[in-house]
Amino acid sequence: MEWTYLPMPATPIGGRAHKSDKDVARSQGGLHVTITRPEDKRGADFSFNSSSRKSANILVFKSTMTAVDEKGPRPSTQLGDVRDLQDLTLLGYKPELHRNRSMFTLLFQSLAIAAIPYGFGSPLISAVYGGGQLPMFLGWIVVLILDECIALSLSELASRFPTASGPYYWSFQLASPRYRTVLSFITGWCWLIGNWTITLSVNFGFASLVAATVNLYRPDFAVQPWQLLLIFYALCFLTFLVVAFGNKLLPLVDTICAVFTAISILVTLIALSVKADVGRHSPSYTLGHYDTTLSGWGNFSFFIGILPAAYTFSAIGMISSMAEECDKPTTKLPNALSLCVPVGGIAGLFFIIPICATLPDLTDILQAPVGQALPYIFGRVTGSPGGGLALTVLVLIITFFCSISITVAASRCTWAFARDNAIPLASLWAKIDERHGTPIWALVLTTVVQLLLGLINLGSSSAFLAFVSVGVISLAVSYGIPIAISLTYQRREVRAAHWKMPRTVGFAVNIIAVIWIVFELVLFSLPTVLPVTAVSMNYAIVVFVGILALSAVWYGIYARKVYRGPPESDGLTIAS
Template identity: 40%
Template sequence: MDKSHKPNADSSLEALGYTAELSRNRSTWQVIFMCFILASVPYGLSTTMNYAIQGGGSVCMIWGWILVSLIMLCVCSSLAEITAVFPTAGGVYYQTFALSPPWCRRVTSWICGWSYLAGNVTITLAVNFATALFLVESLNVFKNANGVGIAENFQAWQTFLIFIAITLLTHAVPAYANKWLTHIETFAIFWTLVGVTAILITILVVARNGRRSGEWVFTSFEPQSGWPDGWSFCIGLLHAAYGLSASGMVTSMCEEVRRPAIQVPRAIIGGVLLNMFAGLAFLLPIAFVLPDISMLAQIASAQPVPTIILSATGNSAGAFCLLIPLLVLGITCGICCVTATSRCTWAFARDGAIPGSGWWKKVDERWGIPLNAMALGMVVEIILGCIYFGSSTAFNAFSGVGVIFLTLSYACPVAVSMFLCGRKEVKAGNFDLGPLGWFCNVVCICEFPQSHPSYTVLTSTGWSLLALPLFCFPTNAGVTLETMNYAVVVFVGFLLISAVWYGVWGRKNYVGPALESLEGRNGSLSHDNDSEAGSSKC
C-alpha cells in the first residue's frame, strides 16, 4: 500500500500545478502523531498557564480549555474539508487562491500566505523561547540557603543564550535527521503518556499542601490581571488557543504523505480530538493541587508549573525529575514546528511570494528537504527573539502574534469557500461534512453577510476577529514599556513587509500558485477518482 499510492499522489499534485520534490514517507498515524506533537498539549499548557492564572485561575483553565477546544474542532473540521480537495504544502494559502474568483485571488492569497508564514515562524519562535523560560524556571526548584532559586538572578543574555542553543538544536535535528523524524514523533507520544502519567499520579498522591475541592476547581474565579472580569477571562483563553492553533500547520506536510487528501484531513481532526481529551486529563489534576493563585501570578518568569509541582511534591529533586518529560516534549514540539514552518516557507517561496524566492524554494539534494527555507526561518526567529532584551514579557508577543496570524490564515479559505463558493468545491472532496460542515464554518468565521460577499474575506468577525485585539493586549493592567505586549509591533511589522513587497514586486509580478497558468491553458482542473486534486469553479 505504501508504494501503490505514491504515483497517484504525485500525479494529483501535478494536476494542482507542482512537481513532487519531497519524499512521501508518512502514514496516517504518523501525521496524527505530528499533529499532536505540534500542539504538545501538556507542554503547551504548561508554558502558557500564566495566562489562565492571570485570567481567572481554575475556571479559566478548565472551562476556557473546553470552550477553545470546541471552537478549534470546528475550525480544523473546516480546514479538513478543504484540504481534502487541495492537498498541497501551500496549505491554506494555496486553498485561498484556488477557491477565490480570478478578480481577487492574488490579493486574498497574498494576505493568507503572509499570515500563514508569519504564524508558522512566530509560533515556532514562541515554542523555542518558552522552552528556554521553562528550563530556567525548572532550575529554580532548587533553592540556595536563602530560599532563592539558583537561576533566579539569570540575566537576559543568559536566558537568550539558552534560547539560541534550543533553536539551533530544533533546527539541526529536522535538517540532518529528516528520515528519523517519524520515529522521534512516535517516541514523543509514548514519552508524553508515561511522563505525564507520572506527573499527575505523583502530585495527586503526594499533594503535600492538600487538595482543592471539586467545587473550587470548577467554580473558583480569581482574576489577577487587573482587567474587568469578562475581559480578563478572554485574555486567559490564550492559554488554550496557543497550543491548539498549531493544529492546522500540519497541512504543510501534504507533499510528504502517501494519500494526502485522505490522511491529512483525518490527522487534523484526530489530532484535535486527541489533544482536547489529553488537555483535560492534564489540567484537572493540576487544578486540584493549585497553591495560592495570587502567589503564582507574581512569578517573574511567568512560568508557574514548576512552582505548582514543587508545591505538590515538596521535594526539589523530585519536582525537577517530573519536569524533565515536559522539557523533552518542548524540544520535540520545536522540532515539529520547525519542520512544518520550513515546508510552509518553501511552498510560499516557490510561487515567488517571498523576497529572494529563488534561494528559498530550493530543495537540498543531499538531505531531501528545503534546507535554505529552514535556515531563513531560524534567522528570523533569532532576530525577533532579541525583543526579549527590551521586554520581560516578550513571550507574550511571540505566542500572541502567532495565534493571531494562524487564526487569520485559517479563516481565509473557510470564508472564501463559504461565502464566495457556497461550499461547492468541498462537495468534490471525500471529507464533506454536509450540514455539519456549514455549522463548523459558521463557528470558525462567525460572520454575517455584508453588503458585498467579498468583504467577508477581510472582515470576518467572532473568533477570528476577536483574536486580533485580544491577544495584543497586555496580560496585566498598568502597562509599562517593559511589560507591554509587543505582539502588535510584530504583527504590524510583518504586515508592513508584506505590503511593501507587494507594492515593489508583487503587484506586477506575483501570479500566485501554478494553478492559474494551468487554468489558462486548460480552462479548468479535473478531479481524479480519489478526489486528490481540485479546481476553482466558484
C-alpha cells in the same frame, strides 16, 4: 530504474503544471519523459499512458527513482506511488519531497506541535490571572469545541487541495480571479509569519522553562536576557541539525513524542495526586473556583484565562504543509487534522484536572520566576525541588520534541511559499537537499529568522513577547481567510472533496470557526492585566500590522511582478 507497470493517461509529472506549459516532450508509448524549463533545468520528469486514470494507484515504484541534471545523477528519492504523483501534478507542482508519513505519524506530529504539557503549561500564568480553576477546566473544553470547528473546516480544504502551500493555495483557488492573487499573497504572508513566530515562541518558551527550573534550587537566581538567548540559540541549532539531517527518522521522532507525552501526563497525574503537599481541593472548588480580582478585567477575566488553551491548539493547521510527504493525502491529512483536537483535548484533561485539584494559592503563583507558573506549581505540590525538577524535565523533553516537529512544518511552509516566488531570493529558499529530502535552505531561513528575532529580547522583553503573540494572530488570520472565502461562495468547492462535512453541519462549523477566529484576534491583542503599563502593554497587533505593511511594500515594489499566485487547479475531487 525498476517499475511495476500498469499504464495511465498521458500527464506530465514534474515542473509547475500550468496549462500554458508547452515544453513537455512525451514519449510515444514509453514510460519516461524529460522536461526542461528555463527556471528548472532538472530532468527526469514523467508521463504515463493508459485508458484509465483509476489504475494509477496500482502502478508503484518498486525501488527508487534517480533524477539527472546538468551536474550529473542526483541521489534517489522515494516520491510515492504514481497516483500521488499525478494528483500533485494536477495541483500544479512536481513531486520533490519523500512521502514517508502515514495518517498516524501526521496525527502524532500535530500532537507533538500541540505538546499539551508545554502548550498549556508555558502560558499557565494567564489562566491564573484569568481566575484559576474555572477558566482552566471549563475554558479548556470550550476552546476544544471551537478549535475543532477550525480543524474540521481546514480538513475539508486540505482534502480538496492537499499541497504543502496550505492556506494561501486554498485562498487562491477559492477566490474570484480579480482578487485571488492579492488574497493569496496576504494569506501566505500571514501563514509564513505565523509559522516562524509560533516556532519562535516554542523555542524561547523552552529557554524560559529552563530558567524557571533553576529557580527551584536557587530562588534568588535572576536570569539575564543574554542567558535566555544562549539557551534559545542552543535549542535552535540542535533542532536545525536534527531536522536537516534526520528526515528519514522524523516520523519515528513524532511517534516517540506521542508515547512519551502520554507517559509524562500519566506520571504527572500520579505524582500530583499522591503528593498534594499543599492540600487537595473539593471537586466543586477543583472545577469551579473563579477569582475575578487578579487581572483587573472583572468578569471578563474568564476569557483571559482561556489563553493557554487557545495557544495550545493555535498551530493545528501547520501539518497541512506536510501534504506532499504522505500518501493518499486527500483522506489521511484531513483525518489527522480532525483528530488532533479531540485526541489532544482528552489527554489534556488528565493533565489539567490534577493541577486544578492541587493548585496552590493563586496570588503565590503570580510571583513565579520568569512568569513560568508550571515549575513553581510542581515544586510546591510535590513538596521538594527534586520533585518539581523531575516533572519539569518531562515537560522540557516534550518541548524539545515539539521544537523539532514544529520546525519541520515551518520549513515546509517557507519552502512552499518560496516555490511560488512570494519571498525575496525565492529560488534559493526553494532548493531541496536531494540526499536528505529536506528543503535545506528554507530550514536555514526559518532558523535564521528566529535567531535574529531572539535578539530583540536583549533590548525589550515586551517587544519580544509581542512577536510571540503574533504567531497565534497570524496563524488565525491565515486560517480565517480561506474559510471565509469558502463560505462566501456557498462552500461549492468543498462539496466534491474526498473528505467533507454534511452541508448544514459544514455551514454551521465554518461560521463558528470564523467567529472564533475573529474573537481570538481580539483576545490575543489584549493586555493580560489592567491597568496597562508600558511593560504590561500587548504590542502584538502593532507588530502584526507592521509586518503586513512591510509585506505590502515588498509586493508593491517587486513581488507583484513575479508573484502570480500558486498554479491554477480545480483540486482533487471524488470524481477526479
